[in-house]
Amino acid sequence: MSAAFTLRIPDAMDKPLREAVxxxxxxxxxxxxxxxxxxxxxxxxxxxxxxxxxxLI
Structure with a gap:
């Protein structure tokens, strides 16, 4: 089962996040x-x- 969601990325995090990925x-x-x-x-x-x-084994 899967669910969809929307994640809003604050503008301040957009560039650093894109660089990280x-x-x-x-x-x-x-x-x-x-x-x-x-x-x-x-x-x-x-x-x-x-x-x-x-x-411990």
Missing amino acids: AGASSLNDYILRAVRRKMTLDAARKLACIAPLDL
Whole structure:
């Protein structure tokens, strides 16, 4: 399932953001990857608070 949304970029952020994504296929792709990374990190932090992981094998 996917959802569409509109992101308004303030004029002051437009040029620096476009420069930062110069290597990406598109600004949209860069923002989507950044949002996914943020969501993954947030979920991992919540999980770590609920049940600390025992990573020793």
